[in-house]
Amino acid sequence: MIVVWFVHKFIILFVTVLLMHAASPPITGLAHSTMEETFPSEGERLTEGPSTLEFWFQDPVVLHAESIQLKSQTGTEIKLEDTQIDPDDKTHLISNLIDELPPGSYAAKISVIALDGDVLEENLNFQVVEKEKTKHQPDFKIIRNYPEDGEITDGSPQKLDLWFNQPANITAIGVFDDRQQSISIKEPVIDPNDPNHVVIEFNEVLPKGSYQVTWYARPAASDDISLPDTIDVFYFAVDEFTAIQQPSEGEPVGSAWFASMGLKQTGYWLFFIGIMALFGLAFFQNVIHREPILLKRSTLSFFLLFFVFTGVILVLVAQKSELDSLSFIQFLSLKFVWIPLLQLGLLLLGIFLTKGRLLFFAAALLLIPLITGHAAYPRYGGYLSLFMNALHLLAASIWVGGLLAILTFPKKEEMKKFLRSTLPAFSNWAFGSLTVIIVTGLYITMKYVPSYTFESFWKSEWGKAIVLKMVLTLAVLLIGLFQRRLIKQVTEKALSKVVNLVRIEIIYAALLLLFASVLVVSTPGSAEQGVYPSTVEKEDIELDVNFSPLKLGLNVLTMEFEGEKVEDVQVTLFMPPNYQVNYKAFKVEEGVFKLTGNLLHGAGTMDMTVKAETSQGEEVEFAFRVVIPGEMRFNE
Known part of the structure; x- marks a missing residue:
């Protein structure tokens, strides 16, 4: 029975993938940030409390009830009047304060949702200070230095000279050659004739090449320990410019091939398999075979619906863990939550209402680009990319569903009839679908990653998934060309070979959708250069x-x-x-x-x-x- 075979093979594949993931060494990564500008800026000292907190992102974002939280230095939460998206700029968030903030330190926690459903979190720290404390306190900065930044000196200098706009304390300073080896220097000395001038003498003659100077300093008269040191770096060269090099790369640290594989990615994988197979089977029944005998309320249809249901639950559990402060009602109001639930409803209607089945399944399928992947981002193409992703999904679903249909039909006594009529028609649809998959896939890849090197592409999770998808697609294309030759033979033996090859294609299809789920949770920019x-x-x-x-x-x-x-x-x-x-x-x-x-x-x-x-x-x-x-x- 096809369902038993499908379940058996899928369990083997699923366990294999889990073992591969478990065997991969975990890596810890920093969540990417889309925040480009804030008001107040990070670390800013304001002489009066702001009336609003404002945030600008690279792309439009989605708000939720706990998107902006503001606390004082004692941990007391400060209520905000409201947080809204600027109607004239969807990348701009504005939080209005109810009361004026008294002097003190404040920390804002920002939590918004990207267009692909990922939760983005940032922090903003600023201070409100009394005006009296800011009077007659010019910003501490360096005015000039010798050697100058970018200067190529004639011969080795004997000392470094740093001039500030006020008396300074050098808290740390280091000089490094082009091999990043430390150069011996004496303790910084204040010029007795100019308290703003600091002198650092070298203990050795500097050979030819480039040098890096890194210093930390603070105003000598400052008694505010909350102020951080001022840090600066400048470069000079002796006689000639040379590139600063890494003396030893060391042993490369092992990392997982697909470190982003996890609960959410697994959910997307099951979701893709179920929803695409349901639509593809219905398309095969209504358009290719044109005889309404397939995908009635069969075991297979409910098994595929269970895939979709399980996938949605896994994704929602992962998202709720990222938004644990939201109430259940607030969580349900997010489009990344109610749209998957709507898709489940459409699939249920399609299973029980035969006449509108294909339309219900198509509607559920075409909602996918709105909540997964990167097509919805304006910088990745916007509406055109959404359209190309939709075509990609439709074509892939026709191919996947047709493969399952071949394995569930025909009965032995109807083999020759099926071979003469339906298989050639599906072969043409499958070949056309693969053509659309390749064309749209290439467009999406070039749109998402317009510039790259082989190294940058292959080292990224997103690039690896694309390459593996291309390899599998090429293998499927070669199998398809061989099948087209077998179909023309019109024999039961040829049909048997076709069915065996279809079983192989089913495994390839599951792997292709696995890599597609990796693409959803990984970042195209990691491959770009x-x-x-x-x-x-x-x-x-x-x-x-x-x-x-x-x-x-x-x-x-x-x-x-x-x-x-x-x-x-x-x-x-x-x-x-x-x-x-x-x-x-x-x-x-x-x-x-x-x-x-x-x-x-x-x-x-x-x-x-x-x-x-x-x-x-x-x-x-x-x-x-x-x-x-x-x-x-x-x-x-």
């Missing part, structure tokens, strides 16, 4: 930039200018909401400037601004978006 300029030419100046290598950690940034002569280059790297660093680039030859060091501190999307000063004293600015590959995403 590229530099995207907003403009590459301004005022007769062209700029070409290159990171080598473009990945997390140590990099060399090379900037080549053509056109008007460039004398000075400043680079700003910014990762919302709070990270920003500025560097002055080394001029290594005419028109070529370089930076080296730990420029890309985290995987994710980073904004870069290059300001070039021409020989005529004019300033030209170029903007870029830099995408760094990696699973632990920031600003996405």
Whole structure:
């Protein structure tokens, strides 16, 4: 019996997948953040309490009753009047405060839901201080240093000089060569003639190459221990520029192939199998075979419905654990909860109402892109990507459902009739479906990951799942071409071979849907790698930039200018909401400037601004978006 065979094979596959996952070493990752800007900003000291808390995200988000929570330094919760989405900007959240905040420290906890159903959590800390305490306290900062950032000195300097805008205490300072080895220095000394000037002498002569200086300092007169140290990094070179290198990579740390596999991913897998098979079987019955004898209230239909029900329960349990502060009624109000329940209702109606079965199943199927995957994100294509995902699902469902239909039909006495009529028709539908699957799959892949290297693609969970899906799809295509030849033979022996191959395809289909469930819970950006300029030419100046290598950690940034002569280059790297660093680039030859060091501190999307000063004293600015590959995403 087909149901017994299907259950037996699926149990074997399910247990195998669970064992593979259990055997994989767990990894701990940071949840990716979509928050780009806040008011107040992180760590900001306000002289009067804000009337609103505001948050800007990269993509639209979904609110729930506990999205914004504000507490004082004593842990007392502060009630907010309301939290709403800006009607003119769906990425902008506004929380209105009821009362003015008194002086003190405050912490806001932000919990919103992304368009694919993932819960995103962030924290915001700020202070409200009395105005009297802020008077006559200029911001502590460094004015200049020697050697200068980006300077190539002639010979080894004997000392470092740091000038601040007020007397300073150096709490820590380190100098490192291009192999990241520490350089011996003396204790910082305050210049007796200028209390704002700190001198640090070297204990050794510096060889040729690049050097990194990292210092921590605070105002000497400050008695506010809550203020953090000011931290800065600058680079200089002796005689020539060299790239800062990692002395030893060490042994690579083992990681799971698919670390995101878990309760939610398993739920999506069962959900996909059940709902796609139900629609595909109904499509086979109503469109391909055109004889209403399949998928009555059979054991198989209820077994597939049980798959969908189990999958929905697993996903909802995982989501409720992420939103445990919400009441049951509040949880049910989320579209990521009521839409799956609506899908279950549509499937039940389809099973019991024969005439509208195909429409009910289609409606349930086409709701999937609205609550799973990444198609709903505007940056991943919006409505067009939703349409392509819907086509992808329809085509895959026709193929999967048809395979199950072949195994449940025909009876022995009807084999030849089935072979002559229905199998050729399904073969044409299956071949067309595979064509649509391949075309839409390629579109989705290129839309989600427009730029990558083989290394960045294969190292990511999302990329691995795509590659494995492609391999399995190619195998299915080859099997399908062989089956089309067998069908033309019109013999019982050929039919037997076709059925055996269909059993293999069923296993491949289950694996394809497994990898599809991994795609839903993983991040496309982890496979992406590229530099995207907003403009590459301004005022007769062209700029070409290159990171080598473009990945997390140590990099060399090379900037080549053509056109008007460039004398000075400043680079700003910014990762919302709070990270920003500025560097002055080394001029290594005419028109070529370089930076080296730990420029890309985290995987994710980073904004870069290059300001070039021409020989005529004019300033030209170029903007870029830099995408760094990696699973632990920031600003996405």
